[in-house]
Amino acid sequence: MSRxxxxxxxxxxxxxxxxxxxxxxxxxxxxxxxxAVQVRSNQVAGLSTLSQSDLVRILDDVSQRTARLQAEARDLEDTRAAVTGGASGSRAALQEARARTRTLGILAGTVPATGPGIEFTITDPKNHVHADVLLDALEELRDAGAEAVEISSVGGEQVRVVVSTHLVDAAGGIQVDGTLLHSPYHFLVIGDPRTLAAALDIPGGVLDVLHQEGATGMVAQQDSLTITSLRPAPRPQYARPAPASGR
Amino acid sequence: MIAAVGLVLGIVAGLIYEPTVPTWLQPYLPIAVVAALDAVFGGMRALLDGIFDDKVFVVSFVANVVVAALVVYLGDQLGVGAQLSTGVVVVLGIRIFSNAAAIRRHLFSA
Known part of the structure; x- marks a missing residue:
């Protein structure tokens, strides 16, 4: 430092x-x-010290950013709605398709069925019961609301009865869909047990006919029985599902 | 000496009272403060040069503050207030630096 x-x-x-x-x-x-005042006021207030043009610019920036973010939020909400809606829609469709598959499988005999029903046994020692009697019994059961039916020889082969089932007289028994069954015939029927039993027991009905032929029919109502015999799903060779009308 | 005491007193008073800056003064106060700082540095330099004069200091101080505020006001009216404020601050900053350099040369001979 100089002197x-x-x-x-x-x-x-x-x-x-x-x-x-x-x-x-x-x-x-x-x-x-x-x-001191300026420093202090600068520390305290952020926006209040800015000039009008600065404030307008900031406001502009903020409103632009708001618009951009709102547009983005709208896009994202649309996407979310599409994703969740599509997911729940396809899930519902899948559920319905599964339910329908089960129902059709029971009707077509491609899946096992369980539920309340009756066991119906025909004992025919004189071999007088012919296919028409069994067919009558089957029709009677169907009228009474049978949903799944299986016919078997006791201790023998089992046949799941479906729409196309046919019964033919044969030597020593009855052929059901090509399978030879012989007495005693054993029916497993799923449906309302009381209605089914009553349908077989009406005057002049199946049980009376069996009695006239010298055979006996035994009906046992069950709370739960299971039909396990299956038949392969037929694959149609010519028919194809027609497109739904109106499309 | 009295000036230094006055500066300290002013800072203390500002810190204690913390007055709100009126809206009409808000754009001008920072510029005025920078202009006054420039005047003070100029005064310091003149003091060390041996040419300090009370009257010159007072006039330059007041003139600096008034002109700076006037320029900013004019800029605001013309719609270039922000840019002109920046310009004024830059010019005053350069002057402060050159004054500070002169003071440094006097005090440290470097």
Missing amino acids: LALGRLAAAARPRATRGQLVAAVLCAALGFGL
């Missing part, structure tokens, strides 16, 4: 109460005051 500068500083530092010095002091005080 000259030191001397000048020392001279200036000596208090002299001239009017000019006092005015300078007042101005310096004003500067300090303004400095």
Whole structure:
């Protein structure tokens, strides 16, 4: 530090109460005051110190960003709706298709069936019961609401009865869909047990006919029985599902 | 010496009272403060040069503040207030730096 500068500083530092010095002091005080106030207000308020044009620019930026984000949010909501809607729709369709498959499988005999029903046993020691009697019995059971039927020889082969089932007289028994069954014939029928039993027991009905032929029919109502015999699903060679009408 | 005391007193008063800056003054106060700072540095430099004069200091201080505020006001009216404020601050900043350099040369001979 130069001696000259030191001397000048020392001279200036000596208090002299001239009017000019006092005015300078007042101005310096004003500067300090303004400095402190400005710094403080800058720290406190963020937006209130900005000029009008700055505020307009900021507002513009914010509103633009808002619009952009809103558009983005709309897009995302659309996507979400599409995704969830598609998922639940396909799930519902899948469920319905499964339910329909089960129902059709029971009707077509391609899946096992279980439920309440009756066991119906025909014992025919004189071999007088012919296919028409069994067919009558089957029709009677169908009228009474039989949903799944199986015919078997007791301890022998089992045949799931479906729409296309045919019965033919044969030597020593009856052929059901090409399978030879012989007495005693054993029916497993799923449906309302009381209705089925009553249908067989009506006057002049199946049981009466069997009695006239010298055979006996035994009906046992069951809370639960299971039909396990299946038949392969036929694959249509010519027929194809027609498109739904109106499309 | 009295000026330094006044500066400290002003800062303390501003910190204590914390007055709210009136809206009409808000664009001008920062520029005015920078202009006043420039005047003070100029005064320091003149002091070390040995040519300090109370009257010159007062006049330059007031003139600096008024002109700076006037320029910003004019800029606001013309719609270029922000840019002009930046320009004023840049010019005053350069002056402050050159004054500070002169002071440094006096004090540290470098």
